[in-house]
Amino acid sequence: MSDIPARIEAANAETLRRMLAADPVLVDVVPAHVALPRLADRMILHSGPPIAWERMCGPMRGAIAGVAVFEGWAKTLDEAEAMAAAGAFRFEPNHHHDCVGPMTGMTTVSQPLLVVENRAFGVRAFCAINEGLGKVMRFGGNDAEVLDRLRWIRDVLGPGLGAALRDLGGVPLKPLIARGLSMGDEMHQRNIACSSLLLRLLAPALARKVSDRAALAAILDFIGRNDQFFLNVAMAMGKSISMPAEGVEGSSIVTVMCRNGTDFGVRLSGVGEEWFVAPVEMPQGLYFPGYSAADANPDMGDSAIVEVVGLGGFAMGAAPAVVGFIGAGPASRAADFTRSMGEITIGQNPEWTIPSMDYAGVPTGIDVRLVVDTGVQPMINTGIAHRKPGVGQVGAGVVKAPLACFEKALVGFAKRMGVS
Amino acid sequence: MSQNRPKTLLKTPLKVVNVGLDGFSDDLARQKVPVVRVQWSPPAGGKPDLARLLSKLGA
Numbered sequence: 001m002s003d004i005p006a007r008i009e010a011a012n013a014e015t016l017r018r019m020l021a022a023d024p025v026l027v028d029v030v031p032a033h034v035a036l037p038r039l040a041d042r043m044i045l046h047s048g049p050p051i052a053w054e055r056m057c058g059p060m061r062g063a064i065a066g067v068a069v070f071e072g073w074a075k076t077l078d079e080a081e082a083m084a085a086a087g088a089f090r091f092e093p094n095h096h097h098d099c100v101g102p103m104t105g106m107t108t109v110s111q112p113l114l115v116v117e118n119r120a121f122g123v124r125a126f127c128a129i130n131e132g133l134g135k136v137m138r139f140g141g142n143d144a145e146v147l148d149r150l151r152w153i154r155d156v157l158g159p160g161l162g163a164a165l166r167d168l169g170g171v172p173l174k175p176l177i178a179r180g181l182s183m184g185d186e187m188h189q190r191n192i193a194c195s196s197l198l199l200r201l202l203a204p205a206l207a208r209k210v211s212d213r214a215a216l217a218a219i220l221d222f223i224g225r226n227d228q229f230f231l232n233v234a235m236a237m238g239k240s241i242s243m244p245a246e247g248v249e250g251s252s253i254v255t256v257m258c259r260n261g262t263d264f265g266v267r268l269s270g271v272g273e274e275w276f277v278a279p280v281e282m283p284q285g286l287y288f289p290g291y292s293a294a295d296a297n298p299d300m301g302d303s304a305i306v307e308v309v310g311l312g313g314f315a316m317g318a319a320p321a322v323v324g325f326i327g328a329g330p331a332s333r334a335a336d337f338t339r340s341m342g343e344i345t346i347g348q349n350p351e352w353t354i355p356s357m358d359y360a361g362v363p364t365g366i367d368v369r370l371v372v373d374t375g376v377q378p379m380i381n382t383g384i385a386h387r388k389p390g391v392g393q394v395g396a397g398v399v400k401a402p403l404a405c406f407e408k409a410l411v412g413f414a415k416r417m418g419v420s
Numbered sequence: 421m422s423q424n425r426p427k428t429l430l431k432t433p434l435k436v437v438n439v440g441l442d443g444f445s446d447d448l449a450r451q452k453v454p455v456v457r458v459q460w461s462p463p464a465g466g467k468p469d470l471a472r473l474l475s476k477l478g479a
Contacts, residue, residue, distance in 0.1 A: 004476065004477060004478065005477065005478020006478075008477060008478055009478070245468050252477070367469050369474060369477055369478070369479035370479065372470055372474060372479070373463075373464060373474050373479040374461070375461045375464075377467050403465070407464075407467075407470060410470060410473060410474070410477075411470075411473065413477070414473045414476070414477060417477065418472060419476045419477060
């Protein structure tokens, strides 16, 4: 019994080592049915822990109806909802397929997926391409404009991006993130620098590989106008970093945090594939003109994978400009968020540093023991969806991961360690 | 501590740092005594079962 703390410390050190040793490279864009061998027709992957149709929130249902029409499984949104309620579709979490998705997180067979390969460990993780802001499927949007955009992403943007990335031999992401942190990004609600840096790298290759001038112009315009384009790249990268850190026996480090608009789910490295789930909390933030907290849906998305690897709310110190955007207080408090997250993590990432904090590394490796002991909840920067299907994004804010998840995870971890 | 210290303590403005429950400082704050609160909470939110597990798991 007495060596248990030492065993945990050693296991956690190994988990952190694997996270820090990652070498994520954005290598390709491929259709989901190629990328995900277990993704079947009429299967819909969603964000967060497992959930049945009956318990899904409004925007999740709206997105499912929309994606069913997009895939041609239903002719209308009403028909799609009826089919979903009748059990015509199979729902599984993205995380069960080495995949992540923002907000509602829809992943289906014909969508093009970003491919990030962690070359240090030989694993690949996937995420759909960011659709832009406002009325989009990830926030529950599902009208003709949303579906037409998805078709363009499938037919033009995805193939073009894939060809450009293959032409480049991939884009190493660790140095890109390091530069983004020094330029004011935290890679969750602020991706302006990394989106721009990525476009700068991609543009020549796109010009070489996309021969249709109108298509090329549309691709450059779409990426150039989307400050959050890099978010989905960062998410696939986060998943590729956390995957090798899973399954370290005796490790109490968090490898997954995610939410589906109803539940928040956590997984630990040392507790296999078990989910620890609690009701998700409401984001606190700022709303677009015409909307208020009364319109907001509880938090959702797999995007908290970036916080798992030390970015987003954990790297807020690098991004004072985002603090005001998400209504988290004065910009001068940015570093406080990062310092606070340092209380629940076991290390820092020496390659991802924050200049204004004397080049401190972003806090990395959330230890469930520290979360429960201190009561300090992981802070997640997030977008806010309208609670009704079909409306879309209405704001941005911060949300705290519910403590109950971590308390349940601690009990599950203790059981695994033979402690009662 | 000097024997004179208690005599001077109550004759000069108090400088109070509260370590513990916020309730201790609330009464002083109501009397307009400046109080600095140290951020503090009992281990595991005061839940004995979780605190016991944490002690065995090395937190």
